[in-house]
Amino acid sequence: MEAPVRIEVEPGAVALVWEDGDTTTIPASDLRAACPCAGCKEGAAQVPAASIETARIVGDYALNVTFGPDHHATGIFPYDLLRDLGQAS
Numbered sequence: 313m314e315a316p317v318r319i320e321v322e323p324g325a326v327a328l329v330w331e332d333g334d335t336t337t338i339p340a341s342d343l344r345a346a347c348p349c350a351g352c353k354e355g356a357a358q359v360p361a362a363s364i365e366t367a368r369i370v371g372d373y374a375l376n377v378t379f380g381p382d383h384h385a386t387g388i389f390p391y392d393l394l395r396d397l398g399q400a401s
Contacts, residue, residue, distance in 0.1 A: 315372055315391055323363040326377070328394055336398025340364045344379050346397055347387035 316328035316336075327337045344362035363380040370376050370388050378385040 313373055313390070313392055314395070316394075319367070319369070319375065321364055321367040323365075323380075326364060326367060326375070326394075328391070328398070330395070336395055338394065338397050340379065342397065343377060343389070344384070346389075346393070347379075347384065348389065348393065349387040352384075352387065 314330060317331050318329040320327040320329075323340065325337055325339050326343060327335055329335050340362045343364070361381065365378040365380045365383070367375055367377045374388045374390045375394065376385065376388050
């Protein structure tokens with residue numbers, strides 16, 4: 313698993329810069345819609361006006377994001393998933 317060399321978090325998106333120079337930018341609403349937590353996998357509705365309140369690194373493999381306006385914070389996004397989401401958008 314490849315870890316990003318830089319992570320930039322803004323209310324509207326997260327951007328990850330990879331060792332190969334590639335940059336992955338994922339809008340907050342897309343990231344919220346792809347939340348891998350158990351509750352979201354069971355059918356939580358997309359929050360179109362989602363924003364990113366905070367983000368923190370989890371170990372050396374993932375990012376945990378707190379979303380607004382609902383303060384949802386249970387999803388842990390592995391770096392592989394983030395890279396895939398960026399390539400899909």
